[in-house]
Amino acid sequence: VREHVEATATVDFVPQMKEITTSYDHGSSKKVTMHDGSFIQLQKLAKDWDPQDRQSAMNAMHHAKQKGEILTGLLYLNPETKDLHHILKTVAEPLNTLNEEQLCPGNNTLQEINAGFR
């Protein structure tokens, strides 16, 4: 049996590390060192950043990537959005609160709906 035993994993030791925290101002850049010594470059959006400009958000992200930076903050926001329920035109009440009669109005109603498409 031992001839067929193969080590598929090694037991390793995970050293206890500390949480990496950082704090930096709007519009500034911060180099953050990871546990292994590598680093990432964070760039926080400026305070006067307009998050409602979609094109600017995409441009800024491309620009940051080219510079090897990670852009942080609220990149894009459209507060006037309509969610899936609005798109699907569901009823105002949650569907799980509707009773069987409301969810399944019966054969006669179905026939009427079908007739409406003819």
Place this chain on the structure above:
Amino acid sequence: MTYIKPKFRHPNLKKNDLGYTIDYYEGSLSTLCAGCGHDSISAAIIQASYEMNIQPHRLAKLSGIGCSSKTPAYFLSNSHGFNSVHGRMPSVATGANLANKDLIYFGVSGDGDSASIGMGQFVHVVRRNLKMVYIVMNNGCYGLTKGQDSATADNGSKSKAGSVNPYESIDLAGLAIELGATFVAQSFSGDKSQLVPLIKAAMNHPGFAFINVISPCVTFQ
């Protein structure tokens, strides 16, 4: 070894408008590596929920598979929870949201869960504009399976095993904007002064709110 999370808290902990102290929003003890960025994000979620006066039973937390997707066990233990199949959290969230739109839906995913096996689910939940918060705890590697590069790892970056990533990385935040997401943010796990307000804003957003959080992996980075 068994760890027990102490229940003792300072008796004068401040209460929010609902009369809850912050420990009411905590979860069980984390089993992630000490120093993991994901634990920092969990702490930010706890802080945001406490400050937003969220009634825990009005929130549903959902996840897929991965280190990130374990974290819902470590926050909001009084909320609804669903740990789904790998990369399939958006489908479960969609079904739950369609059945009961009165809950706050909080999805937690990882870079493997969203940018690889669950990419198809991710792009469609974005374009459908499901009202939910979708956080990706992005560490650029597969922590649960010994640290292989994920699809968000930088091109040219070196894994702990020494291999250099030859592939282009996927930018989830850029992709979300491209697909029509109406709330897209990016942050770092250890910057609570930025992350907590972003989570609070995301919970207030009337559509799909995406936050890509860069999170250091203690063991494989």
